[in-house]
Structure formats: C-alpha cells, structure tokens
Amino acid sequence: MRxxxxxxxxxxxxxxxxxxxGFSRLSCPHDLRRLHALRASVDAVIVGANTAIVDNxxxxxxxxxxxxPIRVLIDGALRAPPNLRIFDTxxxxxxxxxxxxxxxxxxxxxxxxxxxxxxxxxxxxxxNVLQTLYKRGVRKVLLExxxxxxxxxxxxxxxxxxxxxxxxxxxxxxxxxxxxxxYSTTEEAPFSLSLISIKLCxxxxxVVLTYKINCKQ
Ligand SMILES: NC(=O)c1ccc[n+]([C@@H]2O[C@H](COP(=O)([O-])OP(=O)(O)OC[C@H]3O[C@@H](n4cnc5c(N)ncnc54)[C@H](OP(=O)(O)O)[C@@H]3O)[C@@H](O)[C@H]2O)c1
Numbered sequence: 001m002r003x004x005x006x007x008x009x010x011x012x013x014x015x016x017x018x019x020x021x022g023f024s025r026l027s028c029p030h031d032l033r034r035l036h037a038l039r040a041s042v043d044a045v046i047v048g049a050n051t052a053i054v055d056n057x058x059x060x061x062x063x064x065x066x067x068x069p070i071r072v073l074i075d076g077a078l079r080a081p082p083n084l085r086i087f088d089t090x091x092x093x094x095x096x097x098x099x100x101x102x103x104x105x106x107x108x109x110x111x112x113x114x115x116x117x118x119x120x121x122x123x124x125x126x127x128n129v130l131q132t133l134y135k136r137g138v139r140k141v142l143l144e145x146x147x148x149x150x151x152x153x154x155x156x157x158x159x160x161x162x163x164x165x166x167x168x169x170x171x172x173x174x175x176x177x178x179x180x181x182x183y184s185t186t187e188e189a190p191f192s193l194s195l196i197s198i199k200l201c202x203x204x205x206x207v208v209l210t211y212k213i214n215c216k217q
Pocket of ligand 1: 008009010011016017018019022023024026047048049050051052054055074075076077078079122123124125126144145146147148149150152175179
C-alpha cells in the first residue's frame with residue numbers, strides 16, 4: 001500500500017520548471033494559492049535535494065488557511081545545509097538519505113529534531129519512501145519536484161495525478177518538469193496520461209492542466 005501521489009509544478013511553455021541558473025518563480029499569486037491549498041489537503045510534501053538547496057522553500061501553508069503537511073526531503077548525499085528553511089520548526093521534517101551522507105551531518109539534523117532515515121545503497125527507493133509514509137498514516141502526498149525527483153517517482157509509476165500550470169514564459173534551457181534518462185518513443189513509458197481538466201487561471205495568463213496517470217501493468 002502507498003499514499004495517493006499528486007505531482008504539481010509550474011512550467012514555462014517549453015516545459016521547464018527552472019532556468020539554467022535556477023530561477024523558478026513562475027506562478028502568479030492565484031497559482032500560489034492553489035499550490036498552498038493543495039499542500040493543505042495532503043499529509044506530506046516531498047522534494048529533492050536540489051530544490052531544497054536552490055529554492056530554500058518552507059513547504060508550509062501560508063497563502064490559504066490550513067494545516068502544514070509533513071515535509072520530506074530526499075537527499076542521497078545529504079548535501080542540504082542544516083540552516084535551510086525545510087529544517088525549521090514550523091512543521092515536522094523527514095529526510096531520506098543513504099550511506100553517502102556524513103554521520104556528523106546526520107547527527108546534527110537529528111539533534112535539531114529532524115527524523116533522518118538512512119537507507120542502504122547509493123540511492124533512495126521512492127517506493128520505500130511512500131511505504132514508510134503510508135505506515136505513519138500518510139494517505140496523500142504532494143511531490144513538488146524538482147525534475148530529477150519527479151522522474152524517479154514517475155518512471156516507477158508512483159504518481160497518480162499531475163497538476164501542471166503552464167506559464168507564459170520560455171527558458172529555452174534549464175530543468176525539465178520530468179528530468180531523467182527519458183524515453184525514445186511515446187510508447188516506451190510504463191504509463192499513459194489521461195487529461196482530466198483544463199482551467200484558465202484567474203489571472204488570464206496561465207493554464208492549469210490536470211492529468212491522471214494510468215500504469216500499464
Ligand atoms: N517551477 C516549479 O514548480 C518548481 C518546483 C520544484 C522545483 N523547481 C526547480 O527545480 C530545480 C531542481 O530540480 P532538479 O531536477 O535539479 O533537482 P531535484 O529533483 O530537486 O533534486 C535532485 C537531487 O535529489 C536527490 N535525489 C532525488 N531522488 C533521489 C533518490 N531516489 N535517491 C537519492 N537521491 C535522490 C539527488 O541528490 P544527489 O545527486 O546528491 O544524490 C538528486 O540529484 C530547482 O532549480 C527548482 O527551482 C521548480
């Protein structure tokens with residue numbers, strides 16, 4: 001058993017969620033409120049190491065009324081510095097890391113109240129992350145990127161819905177919404193996508209697309 005997983009992001013029309021220099025402020029205030037409402041509706045929010053380091057997000061609910069989800073960081077080498085906002089006391093934080101992490105860093109985070117899970121091997125299995133969260137009572141998860149982490153979940157068909165805001169910009173380079181080894185044809189992915197809804201944002205400049213993911217087996 002695993003929680004239901006939403007993947008949400010704002011992208012440029014060329015499918016980038018960040019520029020080559022890490023700029024990623026794409027959402028209008030309406031879109032930010034939608035994101036925060038989604039955060040308030042889930043039990044946990046997951047990000048990868050680069051997103052935590054580059055964006056330094058709080059991952060809390062601020063633009064709408066609501067409860068903060070548990071924050072989950074996947075950081076194989078534990079590169080995230082302990083002074084990041086994700087480690088503040090505004091919500092519980094769980095970290096999944098590997099034997100590549102320095103024991104001192106693990107101890108420092110634990111001494112700050114962060115729950116650190118160290119798994120065997122070079123990388124963290126996203127299915128195990130979801131299983132661990134499910135055992136703690138987490139039933140809905142929001143995956144908030146970045147591209148590499150999105151790929152790690154999606155390629156294993158561990159995403160149920162994608163909520164994608166298309167914003168009226170072009171980067172021409174940078175981080176893709178789903179950023180990994182890739183597929184060479186439209187048939188190769190272990191899933192298909194069904195479009196569920198198209199919504200024009202209140203700002204009149206952004207479009208919110210919702211897709212359901214159908215796993216092939
Ligand atoms: N526009 C938006 O909505 C939006 C949303 C989120 C993020 N972003 C942008 O996305 C960019 C970051 O994306 P990104 O693709 O570079 O990185 P990312 O997905 O945030 O982080 C990737 C890193 O996380 C660690 N990681 C992820 N999955 C792992 C696993 N299964 N096992 C072990 N480690 C794992 C790895 O660190 P190691 O390589 O050290 O092992 C990996 O390199 C940022 O610039 C951010 O601004 C934009």
